[in-house]
Structure formats: structure tokens, C-alpha cells
Amino acid sequence: MKIGELRCLFLKCYKKGRTPFMSVGPQWQFTIGLFVFAILAATYFIFMINVLKNLDYRFKVVHFLLIIINVFALILGVFQNPGVPQSVFDYKLKKQLGKNDQKTDNEEDEERQSLNQRDSSQIKRNTSRNAFCEPCNLQKDQTVYHCSDCDVCIKDLDHHCMFFSKCIGKGNVYMFYTSIILLFVVFTYFGVMVVVDAVYKK
Numbered sequence: 001m002k003i004g005e006l007r008c009l010f011l012k013c014y015k016k017g018r019t020p021f022m023s024v025g026p027q028w029q030f031t032i033g034l035f036v037f038a039i040l041a042a043t044y045f046i047f048m049i050n051v052l053k054n055l056d057y058r059f060k061v062v063h064f065l066l067i068i069i070n071v072f073a074l075i076l077g078v079f080q081n082p083g084v085p086q087s088v089f090d091y092k093l094k095k096q097l098g099k100n101d102q103k104t105d106n107e108e109d110e111e112r113q114s115l116n117q118r119d120s121s122q123i124k125r126n127t128s129r130n131a132f133c134e135p136c137n138l139q140k141d142q143t144v145y146h147c148s149d150c151d152v153c154i155k156d157l158d159h160h161c162m163f164f165s166k167c168i169g170k171g172n173v174y175m176f177y178t179s180i181i182l183l184f185v186v187f188t189y190f191g192v193m194v195v196v197d198a199v200y201k202k
């Protein structure tokens with residue numbers, strides 16, 4: 001199911017099917033490239049580690065665990081909801097399921113009203129940044145930005161990442177930076193292991 005340009009998979013057993021279990025952005029080709037790179041790098045490391053014969057196996061286990069955590073963070077970051085507000089999912093799902101009868105219209109009005117009330121304090125502070133997003137049916141505040149690539153509102157948008165093929169926002173920003181930092185750690189740690197192995201050889 002498409003929410004904006006995000007292809008979403010909703011599961012009944014996951015948060016009652018109101019939030020996607022996983023979602024993929026519009027530039028998913030880049031994401032496949034990213035995963036191919038990750039698999040190649042992991043295979044290379046695992047192969048190379050066996051070549052380093054002078055190292056204590058504990059160093060290798062730590063490196064292997066780092067790779068596993070890195071891949072895990074990458075997968076979470078890529079497939080998590082980047083920070084699309086729940087009300088946007090509710091609105092778009094309702095619209096796509098074609099349940100726009102009288103009752104749901106009222107519900108929408110109520111939702112909108114409650115959103116307005118919640119944001120009223122921020123509206124007073126800065127009116128110019130507040131705008132109503134028509135496609136998302138959302139009263140935005142300063143923390144919400146409508147991404148033109150994803151065509152959906154994102155909370156606490158960091159940036160739109162080509163390789164993750166989606167926005168980096170409130171929902172996946174920690175996993176995004178965790179996977180990038182871990183990537184450097186994995187590569188650096190490998191470099192250190194190669195050097196240590198060479199030293200032990202003598």
C-alpha cells in the first residue's frame with residue numbers, strides 16, 4: 001500500500017495495522033545497492049578474518065558481533081517508519097479504504113480539532129511556519145516537514161537520504177547514525193586487527 005511515495009506493508013498483528021511494519025521509499029534501487037554492498041563487505045570481512053591466523057579468536061568474535069549489529073541497525077533504519085505522524089497514516093488508510101462516510105468525516109474533524117488544540121501554543125509563537133498540509137490532512141508545526149520525494153509529512157526531518165531511499169526523521173534517525181558510526185568502527189577495527197596480526201607474526 002502506498003502512503004505518499006512510501007511503499008508500506010501493514011500487518012494486522014503489528015500495532016493493529018495502523019502503522020506500517022516496514023516501508024520502502026521511492027529510490028529503492030539505491031537501497032538494494034546499499035544491501036549488496038553490505039553483504040559483499042560482510043562476506044569479505046568474514047573471509048579475511050580466517051586469513052588472520054595469529055589473532056586471538058575473541059577479537060574476531062567482537063568484530064563478527066559488530067558486523068551483525070551494524071547490519072541489524074541498517075535494516076531497522078531502512079525499513080522503519082521515518083517519522084510519519086500516526087494521524088497521517090490514519091487519514092491515508094481511511095481514504096484508500098474508501099470509508100469516507102459521514103461518521104469518519106466527523107472523526108476527522110475531531111482529530112483535526114485536537115491537533116489544532118495541541119499545536120495552538122506553537123502557533124502563537126510562530127505563525128509563519130505553521131501551515132496546513134493538504135495531502136496529509138495535517139496541521140503542521142515547526143517540527144513537521146512535508147518531503148517532496150516521499151510526498152508525505154515527516155516529524156523532525158533530518159534529511160532525505162538517497163541510499164536509505166527515504167527520509168531520516170524522528171523514527172529512524174538513531175538507527176541511521178548508529179549504522180554509519182558502526183560502519184566506521186567495523187572498518188577501523190578490521191584495520192587494527194590486520195596490523196596486530198602482522199605484529200604478532202614476528
Ligand SMILES: [Zn+2]
Binds near residue numbers: 136146
Ligand atoms: Zn504533508
Ligand SMILES: [Zn+2]
Binds near residue numbers: 151
Ligand atoms: Zn523523503
